[in-house]
Amino acid sequence: MKTWVFSTEADGGASSSALEALTKARSFGGDLVAIHVGAGSEPALNELGAHGAATVLHLSADVSAAAIAAAMAAACETEQPDLIIFGMGNLDRDVAGRLSARLGKPVLANAVDVTVDGDSVRVANEILGGTTKVVTQFTEGAPAITITRPKAFPAEPNGGDAPTVSTLHVPDVGHAGDVVVLSSHAESAEGPDLEAAAVVVSGGRGLGGAEKFEMIAELAGLVGGAVGATRAVVDAGWVPYSYQVGQTGKTVKPSVYLACGISGAMQHLVGMKDSTTIIAINKDPEAPIFGVADLGIVGDVHNVVPALIEALKAHGS
Amino acid sequence: MKIVVCVKQIPDPASPYKLDPENHFVVRPEDQVLDDTDRYGVEVALQLADEFGDEASVTLLSMSPGGSQQGIRQALAMGADGAILVEDAGLRGADALTTSRVLAAAAKRAAADLVITGTESTDGYTGVVPQQVAELMGVPSLTFARKVEHVDGKVRIERQTQAGYDVVEGSLPAVLSVTSGVVEPRYPTFKGIMAAKSKPVETLTAAELEVTPSSGQSIVSVESVPAREAGEVIEDDGEGHLKILAKLEEVKVV
Numbered sequence: 001m002k003t004w005v006f007s008t009e010a011d012g013g014a015s016s017s018a019l020e021a022l023t024k025a026r027s028f029g030g031d032l033v034a035i036h037v038g039a040g041s042e043p044a045l046n047e048l049g050a051h052g053a054a055t056v057l058h059l060s061a062d063v064s065a066a067a068i069a070a071a072m073a074a075a076c077e078t079e080q081p082d083l084i085i086f087g088m089g090n091l092d093r094d095v096a097g098r099l100s101a102r103l104g105k106p107v108l109a110n111a112v113d114v115t116v117d118g119d120s121v122r123v124a125n126e127i128l129g130g131t132t133k134v135v136t137q138f139t140e141g142a143p144a145i146t147i148t149r150p151k152a153f154p155a156e157p158n159g160g161d162a163p164t165v166s167t168l169h170v171p172d173v174g175h176a177g178d179v180v181v182l183s184s185h186a187e188s189a190e191g192p193d194l195e196a197a198a199v200v201v202s203g204g205r206g207l208g209g210a211e212k213f214e215m216i217a218e219l220a221g222l223v224g225g226a227v228g229a230t231r232a233v234v235d236a237g238w239v240p241y242s243y244q245v246g247q248t249g250k251t252v253k254p255s256v257y258l259a260c261g262i263s264g265a266m267q268h269l270v271g272m273k274d275s276t277t278i279i280a281i282n283k284d285p286e287a288p289i290f291g292v293a294d295l296g297i298v299g300d301v302h303n304v305v306p307a308l309i310e311a312l313k314a315h316g317s
Numbered sequence: 318m319k320i321v322v323c324v325k326q327i328p329d330p331a332s333p334y335k336l337d338p339e340n341h342f343v344v345r346p347e348d349q350v351l352d353d354t355d356r357y358g359v360e361v362a363l364q365l366a367d368e369f370g371d372e373a374s375v376t377l378l379s380m381s382p383g384g385s386q387q388g389i390r391q392a393l394a395m396g397a398d399g400a401i402l403v404e405d406a407g408l409r410g411a412d413a414l415t416t417s418r419v420l421a422a423a424a425k426r427a428a429a430d431l432v433i434t435g436t437e438s439t440d441g442y443t444g445v446v447p448q449q450v451a452e453l454m455g456v457p458s459l460t461f462a463r464k465v466e467h468v469d470g471k472v473r474i475e476r477q478t479q480a481g482y483d484v485v486e487g488s489l490p491a492v493l494s495v496t497s498g499v500v501e502p503r504y505p506t507f508k509g510i511m512a513a514k515s516k517p518v519e520t521l522t523a524a525e526l527e528v529t530p531s532s533g534q535s536i537v538s539v540e541s542v543p544a545r546e547a548g549e550v551i552e553d554d555g556e557g558h559l560k561i562l563a564k565l566e567e568v569k570v571v
């Protein structure tokens with residue numbers, strides 16, 4: 001069994017999806033290789049090694065997705081991986097799609113589990129808002145290409161050594177590689193890391209406006225939590241994409257998730273339904289969010305949230 | 318300037334649909350609607366076409382197992398010039414790669430300068446079709462765009478990233494995928510709806526595009542996942558916040 005895991009460098013480390021996938025792939029046995037795109041700093045490489053990657057094939061950050069896919073496809077010919085695991089990041093998806101088209105192999109996306117039984121690779125998906133589990137087997141031959149959901153597996157180091165690093169040759173892909181990043185801009189979130197926070201307070205369209213996120217941030221501050229949001233309000237420009245929880249955003253599993261003015265669309269639920277305790281405030285008693293909430297308050301966020309803030313302040317003093 | 322917008326007709330998300338227990342295909346209600354997330358691509362195409370002037374055209378491209386054209390007419394009513402519909406019963410249950418082969422072949426045949434897509438469909442959400450189409454066409458991909466501009470014959474976008482956004486530029490021909498925050502899509506006018514009825518819709522089969530449907534995967538099992546149990550739901554009588562406070566105390570957050 002030879003497994004490749006796609007990794008990108010973020011904040012001086014390897015992507016969390018790569019560390020999660022490496023942890024899972026250790027259970028398959030055999031060779032474990034990380035394809036790492038980015039600066040290739042020592043902490044990032046060592047982290048990949050510590051999670052089980054014996055080898056890292058490195059590419060620099062300024063390479064187009066088309067060229068990364070071409071480089072990986074060429075390496076596939078010599079290395080013959082059985083399975084290639086990507087995360088849900090934008091570059092992950094760009095490269096997975098292109099590699100699949102180049103190799104003529106399908107991609108199975110949104111995987112919540114990957115199992116290997118002899119030659120057969122299977123992935124599990126949760127569809128229809130996590131109510132139905134579908135297991136699919138690859139039938140096209142190696143490599144099986146899959147995109148796994150964040151937090152599908154825990155990331156646990158096994159104390160592996162620093163990996164052997166070699167630079168992957170990047171072929172010229174002509175016009176397909178004709179994209180340039182002119183500049184990068186940060187719209188950083190304040191407060192604790194959303195994906196690691198023990199408490200998440202999220203706001204949706206029911207808040208009525210961007211300025212109402214101030215009250216969500218104040219509430220989050222009082223309970224030591226991070227602020228989250230639905231895609232509807234990210235798309236409306238109220239808060240940056242880094243706040244988004246759900247299918248195309250972050251997956252969170254805090255002890256407490258407090259949903260304010262959120263309807264509870266399937267695509268939002270898949271990102272937060274595994275929280276230990278869910279509390280929801282929504283003025284519509286029929287809102288689907290109440291179907292997963294441990295405590296639901298049918299009420300107006302503009303009354304309940306300010307009252308809760310006052311009560312917490314009084315409680316704290 | 319020929320702009321092709323990929324649009325998908327999907328079962329109305331408002332009406333529940335199921336999986337066929339025999340072959341695991343999605344059992345679709347008769348009426349199919351335009352995937353809401355595709356309205357953004359259509360709007361971007363119409364705005365870019367306006368900038369390019371008389372020479373520009375907007376053609377919709379859709380693959381469907383056959384039957385409904387309701388979703389296509391919805392997008393035509395927004396103002397697109399015409400549509401290409403790849404209708405083929407053999408494409409039932411097609412996976413993302415087969416879909417991409419069909420879309421790439423049809424877009425090439427139409428001599429597209431720019432192919433616009435959403436980032437993922439509402440019903441399938443594999444989320445790799447734009448990239449596969451770009452690879453099969455041998456063109457650059459500008460993906461996850463939350464803003465699109467046309468600068469000196471190139472397309473410049475703000476690409477959504479985990480940290481914020483990147484400004485990325487690519488030359489044509491290219492594939493562009495847009496988020497649902499990119500523009501405010503227009504609503505069809507009555508005139509647009511009437512005009513859509515007589516706009517040209519060309520139909521093609523997979524064979525005409527020389528695409529052989531393949532799947533490369535087979536479903537092994539389908540089972541339901543135990544649902545999370547709903548808890549207590551109470552009407553706010555002015556004391557709702559105290560219930561929340563009590564819950565936060567119970568789970569030791571405060």
Ligand SMILES: Cc1cc2nc3c(=O)[nH]c(=O)nc-3n(C[C@H](O)[C@H](O)[C@H](O)COP(=O)(O)OP(=O)(O)OC[C@H]3O[C@@H](n4cnc5c(N)ncnc54)[C@H](O)[C@@H]3O)c2cc1C
Pocket residue numbers: 203204205206207229230231232233244245246247248249250260261262263264265266267268271281282283284287299300301302354437438439442
């Ligand atoms: C492919 C795809 C991917 C997606 N990915 C994501 C994702 O990652 N994350 C995500 O969140 N969404 C995602 N979505 C969007 C999702 O389908 C919903 O549209 C979105 O989650 C709705 O956001 P919302 O709950 O803020 O808004 P709405 O659905 O509009 O709900 C607003 C709620 O606020 C309530 N409300 C209104 N006023 C008040 C008030 N004064 N007090 C209390 N309650 C009030 C209303 O009753 C309503 O329930 C995706 C969609 C697609 C198609």
